[in-house]
Amino acid sequence: MGVLQNLKLWENNVTFIDENGEMVTKKMPRVAPAAPWKVVGLLTLENWIFFIVGLGAWTADGYDFNAVNLVVTDLSVKFDKSLNAITLSITLTLLFRSLGAFIIGLLSDMFGRKWVMSINLWVLAVLQIGTAFCPNYGAFIGVRSLFGIAMGGIWGLAAALALENMPVDARGLFSGILQQGYSIGYLIAAVMNLAVVPKSPQGYKAIFFIGAGFTAFWAIVVMLIPESRIYRKQDLGEEAQHSMKKRTSLFLKDAKLAAVQYWKMFIYCVVLSSAFNWQSHGSQDMYVTFIKVQKGFDNYTASLLTILGQCGAVVGGAICGYYSQFFGRRLTVVAAVSFGLALIPLWTLPNDWRVLAVGVFFLQAANNGSWGVMPVLLNEYAPPQFRGVFPGTVYQVGNMVSAPAAQIQTVAATHWIKHGRPNYSQVMQIVLCIVFATVGIVTACGQERTGSHFELVSRAGAVHDGKAKEIELDEEAAMEMDGKTGSSHHENAKAVEEQ
Structure with a gap:
């Protein structure tokens, strides 16, 4: 890995799986991406089905998580607890998501995407109803902890399902759109909180009932689609005759091999994802509370600002995802977070809601512009046989x-009183300055793998001619190749043609 690998404007140094399924590193001159409508035209009907289902599942997930964020004050009154106590549920949900991601991701890599994702969505729908009917604070905390486990499995499955069935040249654009499922879910939840909750006899519970129905809808849709191609085409012939014990043994063998080869990449991606998630949650989780408590706006204005911010997120994610095919994933992220840093004052300091609207729109465009690269980036970094769990x-x-x-x-703001109110503005500014800078630096230190044909690699435990096919990445050899210079123009042109 290294900062200089691909932050140049005139060429990409790319380590990727080529059309032959081999891991290679080449210098690639930048080639302007096709027009967006031409990229969209690359997709077949089946590509669209898998993408829409992945987007729908992630949207439902985004709705379900943010439903609590939007009714924190209502829950505080319901359970007679402080805002700090209610936000503990957000913390616990996030803590338990990694356990769910590991368990559910492994199951999907072994058995396929379809049924694992459908069951996962049904569990989420049930837990949303459970959240609405919690009789006391203890039950609420318990349900949201279980919700975290179930929620943890969705993102990895949605990204794998959508991108492994997507043409390589379209992955940047559709990664950017896919990641905004979270923002679209947040947007839908905000609209429901604005338009339905105030009029519903169920009060704040209505937002959870709607979420349960929305999630159940996607669970049904997943049950009706075909299995992902990588699992359909390999369940024939000799492999189908193996016992479950034999298939499990082969799967575990591949898992051990991947663990040995990719543990350094795993650590790097954890650091990268930690920075990205601090950026996301630091800019969104307490925004409604900040607008209501410190700025003094009503629920209508807070919801309107949230909606505008998520609209900016969708726009930024699509734009940055598209251009990541040209600039590379890493340089796109660095540019997006640099833009976000410049917008922090406009995001929090104004007292006019119209100026705040401009700030939140463009800051969330920068935030989710960088995030739009993440689904394809992590799938390109992952062991190709384990793109569900990794x-x-x-x-x-x-x-x-x-x-x-x-x-x-919340704690920092309530202990930093300004004009008699918690100083969320100052706290959020400090957090965002730190995390935007951290995301840019950590991303710059990674590898570029744009255009990797990870869909060509057999799933874990697959058998070909009596043995499992393996892909091995020699990190040291790749870095040596990254440092070599002087490739001829002919070689570079040939590399572009081959990709």
Whole structure:
């Protein structure tokens, strides 16, 4: 890994799986991406089905998590607890997500995406209903902890399902759109909180009932689609005759090999995901509370600002995802967080809600612009046979590290009183300055793997001619290749043509 590998504007140094399924490192001159409508035109009907299902599942997940953030004050009154006590549920949800990501991710890598994801979504729907009917604070905390385990499995499965069935040249754009499922879910939850909750006889509970129905809908849709291609095409012939014991043995063999080869990459991705998740939760979890408590706006204005911010997030994610095919994943992230740093004062300091609206729109565009690269980036970094468990686990371990974000900001703000109110503004500014800078630095220190054909590698435990196929990445050899210079123009042109 190294900062100089791909922060140059005129060429990419890329370590990737080529069309032959081999891991290679090449110098690649930058080639302008096709027009967005041409990229969209690359998708077949089946590509669209898998992408829409992945996006829908992640959107439901984003709704379900943020439903609590939007009704923190209502829950505080219901259970007669402080805001600090209610935000503990957010912390616990984030803490338990890594356990779910590991268990559910492993199951999906072994048995396929379809049924594992469907069952996972049904459990989430039931727990949303359970949240609404919690009789006391203890039950509420317990349900949200279980919710964290179930929620942990969705992101890894959604990203794997969508991207492993996606044309390589379209992955940047659709990664950016896919990641905004979280923002779209937050947006839908904010609209429901604005339009439905105040009129519902169920009060704040309505937001959880709607979430349960929305999640159950996607659980049904997943049951009706075909299995991901990588699992369909390898259940024939000799492999189908192996006993479950034999298949499990082969799967574990591949898992051990991946653990030996990728443990350094795992640690790097955990650090990267931790920084990214602090960026996300530091900018979003307490924003509604900040607008209501410190700025003094009503629920309508707070929800409106949240909606505008998530609209900016969707726009930023799509734009940055698209251009990551040209600039590379890492340089795109660095540019996005640099833009975000410049916008922090506009995001928190103004007292006019219209100026705050401009700030939150563009800051969330920068925040989720960098995030839009993450699904494809982590899938390119992952062991190709374990793209269910690896990206999902590192993502959720990063969530676990960022779990105290809401509580830390709440405690710091309540102990830093300004004009008789908690100083969320100053606390959020400090947090965002630190995490934006950290995300840029950590991302710059990684590898570039844009265009990797990870879909060509057989799933874990697959058998070909009596043995499992393996992909091995020699990190030291790759770094030596990164340092070599003087490739001829002919070789570079040929590399572009081959990719």
